[in-house]
Amino acid sequence: MTASPDRIAEVAKLVTGLKGRLFQTPTYREFQQEFDFLLAQRRASAEDGRQPEARGLLVVAPSGAGKTTLIRNAFRQHPSGLRLLTDDDERADVVSMAVPSPATPKGVGLSMLEALRYPLRRDRSAHIIWQLVKAQFAQRQVLFLHLDEAQDFSRHNNRADQQAVISTLKSLMQSPEWPVGLILSGMPELLDLVNMDPQLARRLKPITHRSLSVSVDGPMLLSALRQYASVAGITVDDELAQTRFIKRLIHAADHCFGILVELICEAIGEALLANADSLSVRSFATCFGKRAGVPDGLNPFIAEDFRALDVRRLLQTEPGPGPKAGRR
Numbered sequence: 001m002t003a004s005p006d007r008i009a010e011v012a013k014l015v016t017g018l019k020g021r022l023f024q025t026p027t028y029r030e031f032q033q034e035f036d037f038l039l040a041q042r043r044a045s046a047e048d049g050r051q052p053e054a055r056g057l058l059v060v061a062p063s064g065a066g067k068t069t070l071i072r073n074a075f076r077q078h079p080s081g082l083r084l085l086t087d088d089d090e091r092a093d094v095v096s097m098a099v100p101s102p103a104t105p106k107g108v109g110l111s112m113l114e115a116l117r118y119p120l121r122r123d124r125s126a127h128i129i130w131q132l133v134k135a136q137f138a139q140r141q142v143l144f145l146h147l148d149e150a151q152d153f154s155r156h157n158n159r160a161d162q163q164a165v166i167s168t169l170k171s172l173m174q175s176p177e178w179p180v181g182l183i184l185s186g187m188p189e190l191l192d193l194v195n196m197d198p199q200l201a202r203r204l205k206p207i208t209h210r211s212l213s214v215s216v217d218g219p220m221l222l223s224a225l226r227q228y229a230s231v232a233g234i235t236v237d238d239e240l241a242q243t244r245f246i247k248r249l250i251h252a253a254d255h256c257f258g259i260l261v262e263l264i265c266e267a268i269g270e271a272l273l274a275n276a277d278s279l280s281v282r283s284f285a286t287c288f289g290k291r292a293g294v295p296d297g298l299n300p301f302i303a304e305d306f307r308a309l310d311v312r313r314l315l316q317t318e319p320g321p322g323p324k325a326g327r328r
Contacts, residue, residue: 003273014232015269021231022073023224025066025257031059031207032074038181039080039093042143053203054173056144056182060190061209066258067185068148072096075146085115085140095137096146099186103152105164109133116140130168138178145172151186154193166197173203211255218246225264225279232268235278245281252288252300254311263287292316 003011022028038055045052061067075082075094085092100111109129113120116136120129137145153165172180184190184204194201212221222241229236239245253260263284270290271283285301288294293315300306310316 008273011269011272014272015265018228018231018265018268019262021228022077023227023261025070025220027207027209027257028070028074031057031070032078034205034207035074035183039143042181046141046143051176051179054179054181056173056184056204058190058194058204058206059183059185059208060188060206061185062187062254062256064254064256064259065209066256066261067209069258071146071148071183071185090139091141093142094144094146095142096148098148099150099152101149101152101155103155103157103165104161105130105168108147108153108165109168126164130171134172134175134178134180137172137180138175141178142180144181144183146183146185148185149187150184151188151190151193154189162193162196166193166200170197170200170203209257212250212253212257212260213255214243214246214250217250218243221246221249221260224261228261228264229268229279232272234268234271234276237278237280239281240279248300248306249284251306251309252284252311263291266291 034057038057042054059067059071075084075096083089083091083093085095095112095115097111097115100107104126106126106129109126109132110120112133113129113136116133118132118136120132124132136142154162157165169182169184173182182204184194191206194204210216225240226236249260249263253263267283267287268279270286271279274283274286276283281301285296285299288301288311289296289299292298292311292313295318296302297318298309298316300309300311303309
């Protein structure tokens with residue numbers, strides 16, 4: 001039976017809320033601990049009137065690992081109550097923004113001034129723009145700058161532009177008036193940019209998302225399944241606690257925790273729309289089929305040889321029977 005528009009809207013709202021929930025993974029706790037240490041250092045230095053060079057973090061992971069969500073949750077739910085950039089408060093402990101594309105030094109500086117709500121009335125050089133950025137950071141007492149999708153610094157830029165980006169980032173951390181800690185997050189190719197300059201690399205502590213595995217992460221993933229289902233008010237079929245299902249779930253998510261959470265939330269949505277009492281393998285199969293637009297034979301929750309499937313490709317079709325061979 002097809003769900004009513006009101007029911008669809010209700011379930012969609014619930015699924016959206018589930019996706020916004022925080023589930024503390026080991027990577028999240030590592031990031032939080034390292035960030036807390038740097039934050040305490042910066043606050044202590046500011047109170048003492050000392051301005052040593054700032055340090056930062058480098059968060060590298062493939063698309064779908066959940067690095068952006070991890071960092072934003074760490075900021076928003078920080079126990080000390082971080083001041084984020086808002087219209088109501090001129091001061092901010094952290095400024096977070098996505099790197100625009102193409103990520104030229106001048107373009108990034110302009111985007112940063114826009115995020116800081118500092119309008120430019122006429123065109124300025126990249127040098128002047130970044131001087132204004134530094135002045136705004138000092139005025140607002142910004143302690144950390146988070147640049148998401150930072151791998152775009154190395155895309156569409158020649159070697160000279162990449163070196164200019166590196167010099168600009170280092171100058172933020174080395175500013176004698178008001179140094180700013182740097183948090184870079186992005187795809188693995190970001191490592192190539194950072195490693196171009198040993199001085200920048202030594203100022204950033206790397207935090208990587210490890211690929212999910214059944215042996216290490218199985219209990220954690222089962223706990224996540226049950227927690228999300230409990231919030232939605234449904235139970236979990238016993239079959240989902242089996243290792244064979246966890247293997248299929250990890251492969252369907254391409255070993256990325258962010259995608260895996262999306263699958264869990266959307267499968268819960270399918271179960272609720274079907275008026276099911278529990279979350280089942282069928283819920284996940286339906287969810288993946290809709291996400292990828294694939295037939296059952298290419299669905300990792302149904303296909304026997306699921307490890308051979310490329311779960312990142314959309315709208316794949318199963319090959320039909322080939323032409324019959326003629327008699328010799």
